[in-house]
Amino acid sequence: MNRDQHADVSTDFDHTSPAWVADPFPIWDELRGTCPVAHSDRYGGVWLPTRHADVSAIANDTEHFTSRSVVVTNHRPPMELAPQGIAPPISSDPPYHQDARRMLLPAFSPQNIDKLVPSTRAYCRELLGAMQDRDVFDAAAEYAQHIPVRVIANMLGLPEADGDVFRGFVHDVLEGVARPLEERIETFLALLAYLQGHIDDHVANPRDDMISFLLEAEIDGTRLDHFQVARTVGLLLIAGIDTTWSAIGASLWHLAKTPTDRERLVADPSMIPTAVEEFLRAYAPVTMARLVREDFEFQGCPMKAEEWILLSFPAANRDPEVFDRPDEVLIDRQPNRHAAFGLGIHRCAGSHLARMEIRVALEEFLKAFPSFELADPDPDAVSWSAGQVRGPRVLPIKVGA
Amino acid sequence: MKIQFDREKCQGHGRCYALVPSLFECDDEGYAVVNELGELDVAQVHGARLAADNCPEFAITVE
Numbered sequence: 001m002n003r004d005q006h007a008d009v010s011t012d013f014d015h016t017s018p019a020w021v022a023d024p025f026p027i028w029d030e031l032r033g034t035c036p037v038a039h040s041d042r043y044g045g046v047w048l049p050t051r052h053a054d055v056s057a058i059a060n061d062t063e064h065f066t067s068r069s070v071v072v073t074n075h076r077p078p079m080e081l082a083p084q085g086i087a088p089p090i091s092s093d094p095p096y097h098q099d100a101r102r103m104l105l106p107a108f109s110p111q112n113i114d115k116l117v118p119s120t121r122a123y124c125r126e127l128l129g130a131m132q133d134r135d136v137f138d139a140a141a142e143y144a145q146h147i148p149v150r151v152i153a154n155m156l157g158l159p160e161a162d163g164d165v166f167r168g169f170v171h172d173v174l175e176g177v178a179r180p181l182e183e184r185i186e187t188f189l190a191l192l193a194y195l196q197g198h199i200d201d202h203v204a205n206p207r208d209d210m211i212s213f214l215l216e217a218e219i220d221g222t223r224l225d226h227f228q229v230a231r232t233v234g235l236l237l238i239a240g241i242d243t244t245w246s247a248i249g250a251s252l253w254h255l256a257k258t259p260t261d262r263e264r265l266v267a268d269p270s271m272i273p274t275a276v277e278e279f280l281r282a283y284a285p286v287t288m289a290r291l292v293r294e295d296f297e298f299q300g301c302p303m304k305a306e307e308w309i310l311l312s313f314p315a316a317n318r319d320p321e322v323f324d325r326p327d328e329v330l331i332d333r334q335p336n337r338h339a340a341f342g343l344g345i346h347r348c349a350g351s352h353l354a355r356m357e358i359r360v361a362l363e364e365f366l367k368a369f370p371s372f373e374l375a376d377p378d379p380d381a382v383s384w385s386a387g388q389v390r391g392p393r394v395l396p397i398k399v400g401a
Numbered sequence: 402m403k404i405q406f407d408r409e410k411c412q413g414h415g416r417c418y419a420l421v422p423s424l425f426e427c428d429d430e431g432y433a434v435v436n437e438l439g440e441l442d443v444a445q446v447h448g449a450r451l452a453a454d455n456c457p458e459f460a461i462t463v464e
Binding site for chain 1: 412414427429451456458
């Protein structure tokens with residue numbers, strides 16, 4: 001189908017269309033002004049709120065909206081998976097959700113994430129060291145993507161060398177949303193089979209990592225079975241890689257095309273944490289999803305059971321009701337009440353890890369390459385991922401400019 | 402002026418204890434804990450407002 005996205009965006013938007021992938025911001029701005037809760041018949045029915053207040057209201061309403069699936073596809077996961085859902089706790093509703101989440105939170109607390117700073121810094125330096133003699137490289141494929149893969153592999157207890165295997169699974173799950181159900185199930189089963197091998201190995205040889213932790217963990221006095229462990233490990237892989245890769249890449253993309261911001265951060269690296277919050281606001285990588293539980297009217301919109309909600313935190317972050325000059329990237333923006341890590345009970349459990357990785361990745365990049373720019377001014381030279389996680393996947397950078 | 406903190410609304414984003422560690426700490430799960438200070442001095446009011454204005458969940462108010 002070759003339709004003009006902008007002509008009928010309020011009734012026929014598609015978050016995987018080329019126009020949306022290349023530049024979704026004008027689409028959201030138009031909808032926020034004319035049709036703030038839009039509907040499309042695609043994917044069996046999907047609603048798109050673009051105002052912060054509506055995104056927040058839906059994120060906080062677990063009575064009318066279920067997290068049974070959080071990736072919009074042409075299929076709905078079986079009801080029998082509730083209350084855990086396919087990948088607990090992101091796919092879980094209350095009350096099961098709280099126990100599954102609290103089990104994970106201590107591992108991702110700021111105190112524990114701080115311990116990963118030295119190893120993360122060392123990975124970044126190693127990657128940058130390998131590029132020292134080059135004028136042009138792909139900062140998305142050769143730098144940003146490797147950082148979360150290595151960090152999460154070590155945290156979970158999976159071989160770093162399997163990075164290509166994880167990235168393949170993650171890509172299929174997040175970007176292969178239009179593929180037939182059989183193929184999607186096959187991908188998921190292959191991921192579970194891969195993880196089961198490592199779970200068996202951890203049962204035989206326990207160690208100090210997340211897989212061994214989950215094998216010992218209990219919910220309501222009962223150990224998790226291996227299927228639950230595999231699905232939670234799968235979630236951490238899927239949630240921890242493309243998301244952070246996208247945030248690091250989008251930040252570098254911004255700095256490559258905005259020399260004044262780059263120079264400010266080089267001159268004063270103590271500004272980087274504040275700048276990271278602004279990059280997270282302006283280029284928030286993650287859009288979540290919900291399913292409508294039962295027929296329900298929201299803001300005058302007749303939502304039908306099993307229709308999707310595209311829960312666009314990135315659109316909420318551009319709402320002028322909440323943010324002054326929302327379309328401008330102000331690296332010292334204050335206050336910055338952004339929703340990049342979601343709102344409500346499903347706030348990204350890995351947010352402290354992601355922030356640390358983005359900060360360290362930028363600190364090290366700016367130290368290694370204080371001067372850089374886009375290698376090719378043509379916007380088509382940079383390509384962006386399709387679907388609910390948005391970030392640059394090809395980002396040619398010229399250094400020493 | 403005092404900090405009003407709604408523990409039910411806090412989801413552990415951690416903006417408050419990152420920005421104003423003198424007034425907010427985090428517990429073992431990453432949720433915020435307010436240092437019990439009672440009446441705030443001028444500098445503390447400024448810090449408390451900074452935390453309140455950056456909380457994504459509107460869990461902090463200064464009154």
